[in-house]
Amino acid sequence: MAAGLVISAPASGVGKTTLTLALARAWRNRGLNVQCFKSGPDYIDPAFHAAATGRASVNVDSWAMDRATIAHLVSRGTDADVVLAEGSMGLFDGVATRGVSGTGATADIAEMLGWPVLLVIDPSGQAQTAAAIAAGLRDYRAGVRLAGVVLNRVASPRHEDLVRRALLDVGIAVFGALPRHAEISLPKRHLGLVQAEEQAEIGKLIDEAARFVTEHVDLDAVLRSAAAWSPQPAANGLNVTPPGQRIALARDAAFSFVYPHMLEAWRAAGAEISTFSPLADEGPDPSADVCWLPGGYPELHAGRIAANARFRSGLTAFAETRPVHGECGGYMVLGAALTDADGVRHEMTGLLGLETSFAKRRMHLGYRLAALAAPMPGHHVGARLRGHEFHYSTIVAQPDTPLAVVHDATGAVIAETGSRRGHATGTFFHLIAEDR
Known part of the structure; x- marks a missing residue:
């Protein structure tokens, strides 16, 4: 039986990909089989997931795909110990008009699969307000459940303490806090991250991210917060006709x-x-x-x-x-x-x-x-x-x-x-x- 978790944030650029890769590699280093997915249409991140886990990752998208297609794609996680779905943009960000099974928002996938959300919060330039944002995300949609928070880019121990206290006051678990750490920044270009296959040192970067996150995040508590998930392998494949033989x-x-x-x-x-x-x-x-x-x-x-x-x-x-x-x-x-x-x-x-x-x-x-x-x-x-x-x-x-x-x-x-x-x-x- 796998443990399912969605990794999301209030916005883009907060550190979702880095945390996903770090958690995946840290748990893999402990001997667990980890399966990743990417919620939304980003076609770069799955290659990073594969580099971290040794297993192919695919996109799941509620605007473009029906529930049967999504079920088929996530069924590859049946034999995994941990399944992580990395979100895109902010948790509830999608398009205004519903598509096949949703608006493309990460929240659609979290609700559809019944997996709780691990929020990455960057409290730069704020303190207690970070708790208000997290509480608002927790309460915005009834079918989406919040597991807890990992703070990223905290400025100091005092800053961390202020934010932690505020989050605990509103009943939100804090699994860890990450100081700024330039060594795990992923390089970018105009269409997003520089692709994994173009980075000769990607393995070392992911290893360093795993080491850093293991030092600052309670991995056992994060794992306990995930939902027990035991899907049946999907009977039907994708509705795709190849362009040729x-x-x-x-x-x-x-x-x-x-x-x-x-x-x-x-x-x-x-x-x-x-x-x-x-x-x-x-x-x-x-x-x-x-x-x-x-x-x-x-x-x-x-x-x-x-x-x-x-x-x-x-x-x-x-x-x-x-x-x-x-x-x-x-x-x-x-x-x-x-x-x-x-x-x-x-x-x-x-x-x-x-x-x-x-x-x-x-x-x-x-x-x-x-x-x-x-x-x-x-x-x-x-x-x-x-x-x-x-x-x-x-x-x-x-x-x-x-x-x-x-x-x-x-x-x-x-x-x-x-x-x-x-x-x-x-x-x-x-x-x-x-x-x-």
Whole structure:
């Protein structure tokens, strides 16, 4: 029987990921099997979870997924001793309009699974007010239960004492308090944390975080606060059709944003995946029947991608007879050109007419619901696809046939329709699920 716990906070940037990784590694060091999940659409954190636990982590998302899908995904924790779901943003932060099974808030997952919430509170610049915030979160929604609090970045023993007393006065347990500790800060860039596979020292960083948290947090008390959880393995898999039987998947530092549950679902449905590296000037496997370019950071490698002739010619030849699809960064690379942050224009593969620019950055962020106006690999005309868009590029030109009618979470139509030309298709959103 596993112990289930959700790790959340009042806001982003408080230390949820660091605490999740530290707890996971500390318990693993004690010989426990730890399974992590990520609540919400962040596609970077699951790789950090896997580095900490040695087990694959996946996203669970109440806006994009139904309860059966979420149940199937979390059933992988059946053989674990501890199951941790790391939240996104603040505990109750989601979109205004309900999706498939919720608004995308971490609280949806906590209530759905019956797991209590461990709050990470950063009391910088305050003292007793931190207790008021924690009490407000505890009482905001009846179906969400608070396990207790870990304080992060406390300024001094006196500061810690003030906050602890206030929390105890409102009946909230304090499991520990972490002083500021620069050695466990995770490096960031414009789309979030620098990816785990790009950090050679990630294992040492997680070990140091585990040591530090073990020193300052009562791990046994945290574990006792978790909910006993004994799910039955889900009978049904995910409602996902692979884009092909043999899939050539771009995979390197420029093409790395793909949801782990999608790859697992493709394989579970019988598809084979072969990877290639555009940055290493490799083209897709000629024996594959579809090529998929996920998102990532092509803007950081645009000059190299533009110069890699074997990759470009191999992809062009592939697209003459077989489908090629790109998501976000992959979509940009399928386009005609990409202008980087310094204003330098780089020619891309030209399979689509899309031109994008990072010279004038503008954030595009949010859930997307797309009704396909044309087919794309694995999905027919009229399919309703749910995904998430997060990038800073500006569209300079998008001249091809629109791929879909795309709405944001409020129902408003947006300009990022995706494109189709010949065998090439692309979208700015990352696919999470198809409506059943």
